[in-house]
Amino acid sequence: MTRPPLVATLVITVLAMAVLSWPVGAAEPIVAGITNIAAAENGGQIKAFSSQRLDENGQVMPEWQVTNLIDGKHIVGNFTPADSYGWSSQSVPSDEKPEWIVFGFKDDRTHLLRRIVIDPQTDDPPVIGRWVRWFTLQVSTTTPEGPYKTVHSFLVDNRAVQQFFDFTPVEARYVRLLVTANHGSDKCVGMGEVEIYEAIVADGVIDDLIVRLENLLTELKRYRDFQLYQREQKTLEAVTKQPAPPAEAAGTTAGGGG
Numbered sequence: 001m002t003r004p005p006l007v008a009t010l011v012i013t014v015l016a017m018a019v020l021s022w023p024v025g026a027a028e029p030i031v032a033g034i035t036n037i038a039a040a041e042n043g044g045q046i047k048a049f050s051s052q053r054l055d056e057n058g059q060v061m062p063e064w065q066v067t068n069l070i071d072g073k074h075i076v077g078n079f080t081p082a083d084s085y086g087w088s089s090q091s092v093p094s095d096e097k098p099e100w101i102v103f104g105f106k107d108d109r110t111h112l113l114r115r116i117v118i119d120p121q122t123d124d125p126p127v128i129g130r131w132v133r134w135f136t137l138q139v140s141t142t143t144p145e146g147p148y149k150t151v152h153s154f155l156v157d158n159r160a161v162q163q164f165f166d167f168t169p170v171e172a173r174y175v176r177l178l179v180t181a182n183h184g185s186d187k188c189v190g191m192g193e194v195e196i197y198e199a200i201v202a203d204g205v206i207d208d209l210i211v212r213l214e215n216l217l218t219e220l221k222r223y224r225d226f227q228l229y230q231r232e233q234k235t236l237e238a239v240t241k242q243p244a245p246p247a248e249a250a251g252t253t254a255g256g257g258g
Ligand SMILES: [Ca+2]
Pocket: 068, 069, 070, 071, 072, 073, 074, 084, 086, 192, 193
């Protein structure tokens, strides 16, 4: 007898959980949709921003420009897209002087939002502390200049994985991210990609299951990418491991110190 593959097992588990946990007479659930409406390929736009990294001549560096946040390109393991390192600001953010980006959607339409996903990875390694740490989500239903109302502030881990932030559905024509802290660098702040998803009222059990399964598949793909990344890291460690230093001349005592 062969064992069912992992994906099939997970799908069956999710189906069973969904059916068993469906409360009788419950209101239709509000879930996050599956289309990233901030993506440039879906009509998403950057309407305004505080800064982007410039070279020593004051010129924009395309590989660090702000539109890299919605280009759908990600750093995966040791792979960095040659033309897209992520976005990097020109200075360090703070509560008093945040770095910020305003996002708009196709045809400047208003949407009911439910989820934001941050991929903090840029070509800067996490150890130097430049990746986004705190951001505040704000929304406007009028103009890119506001007025804005604050939805919530979120903490982003200094880890090379996409991070999901859900909130009570809120209407927005424009979304402003106030980036208020990095992970310790005194130079700048950056991140790789920002995704925004609508709130969807699941129209019954089947729709809800479809959305859950789509989300599950996305999670599985991320899990696979992460496994790949870990394998690469292990290989890298094995390859770069220094050989042990040669033993001292005979007669020297081990340890020493004192
Ligand atoms: Ca990107």
